[in-house]
Amino acid sequence: MKKLILSLSTLLFLNFIHASASNHDQKSKGKILMIAANPSVSSITGWPIGCWAAELTHPFWEFTHAGYEVMIVSPSGGKLEFDSYSNPLDESGYSAHDLISLGWIHSKKHMTLIENTPKLSDINPDEYAAIFVVGGQSPMFTFRHNKHLTDFIVKFYQTGKPTALVCHSTCILLDAKLPNGKYLVEGKKWTGFANSEEQFADNFVGKRIQPFWIEDEAKKIPNTKFLVKEAFTPFAIADGNLITGQQQNSGTEAARFLINQLAQNAKVPAKK
Numbered sequence: 001m002k003k004l005i006l007s008l009s010t011l012l013f014l015n016f017i018h019a020s021a022s023n024h025d026q027k028s029k030g031k032i033l034m035i036a037a038n039p040s041v042s043s044i045t046g047w048p049i050g051c052w053a054a055e056l057t058h059p060f061w062e063f064t065h066a067g068y069e070v071m072i073v074s075p076s077g078g079k080l081e082f083d084s085y086s087n088p089l090d091e092s093g094y095s096a097h098d099l100i101s102l103g104w105i106h107s108k109k110h111m112t113l114i115e116n117t118p119k120l121s122d123i124n125p126d127e128y129a130a131i132f133v134v135g136g137q138s139p140m141f142t143f144r145h146n147k148h149l150t151d152f153i154v155k156f157y158q159t160g161k162p163t164a165l166v167c168h169s170t171c172i173l174l175d176a177k178l179p180n181g182k183y184l185v186e187g188k189k190w191t192g193f194a195n196s197e198e199q200f201a202d203n204f205v206g207k208r209i210q211p212f213w214i215e216d217e218a219k220k221i222p223n224t225k226f227l228v229k230e231a232f233t234p235f236a237i238a239d240g241n242l243i244t245g246q247q248q249n250s251g252t253e254a255a256r257f258l259i260n261q262l263a264q265n266a267k268v269p270a271k272k
Contacts, residue, residue: 030130031069031127034071034131034132034133035074035132035133036056036073036074036114037139038075038078049136050080051086051135052082052083052086052137052248053086053087053095054100055135055251056072056080057100059132059134059252062255062259063258068129071118071128073123074118075149078116083136083138086098125152130261131156131161131163134169135167135169135193136167136169137209140168140210144212153172154176157242158178160241162243164244164258166244166246166247167192167245168214170190170191171217173185173190173218174218183221183222184242185218185224186222187224189237189239190225191227191235192214192244193247194231195228196228197246198210200232232248
């Protein structure tokens with residue numbers, strides 16, 4: 001079985017390379033900015049934490065296959081680390097069947113993309129057609145109350161360009177407010193990591209993992225609809241140019257919403 005999995009990861013590696021080569025042979029449709037969390041340490045569990053592999057690798061796969069260039073950045077810049085439970089090679093076996101992430105890990109070219117990420121403050125958002133914010137465990141400690149990151153997301157959202165967040169990265173929306181003082185998500189339908197999923201994760205490891213639960217906090221925001229489906233069911237919502245995905249199995253769905261919006265935007269003549 002192990003040999004079979006490694007063989008499949010090799011095929012994925014070849015597909016990654018082929019997709020990248022194909023993108024160089026054709027004109028890029030535009031640039032997408034992916035924002036992932038820097039490594040940190042959980043003050044609740046004491047674990048080293050980072051971004052969730054599938055929430056980076058699966059959307060990246062969708063974007064590159066659709067003909068877009070992708071830039072991966074982080075708030076502080078530098079090397080990214082995958083949450084251990086999201087690594088298909090982790091001894092827990094939690095993500096052992098994530099073959100796309102396995103292919104990424106076995107591709108030196110793709111691992112290089114997260115070895116020394118640019119710092120978000122050095123990025124010109126005008127160069128990007130859309131942003132996609134990756135979740136994981138670190139966002140719950142490094143994204144929440146991060147004013148520079150939150151302001152970046154709000155300003156980008158206000159341009160009308162697709163703005164996507166998945167899983168625990170949606171904790172940014174618990175703080176995000178527009179210039180008029182209203183929460184960005186007021187009057188919006190959105191999703192994020194559900195209470196049922198937090199409870200499952202806590203039960204799986206036998207202790208509390210997160211400092212707060214997004215669904216609980218979302219219920220405190222006025223005039224907003226936080227929606228979830230059955231635990232770990234792929235689920236994403238597009239409400240205007242705000243796109244949100246429920247958890248790690250929803251990155252592909254959120255990415256496809258984003259790609260569809262970009263395709264629609266390309267058909268609309270630019271305002272003079």
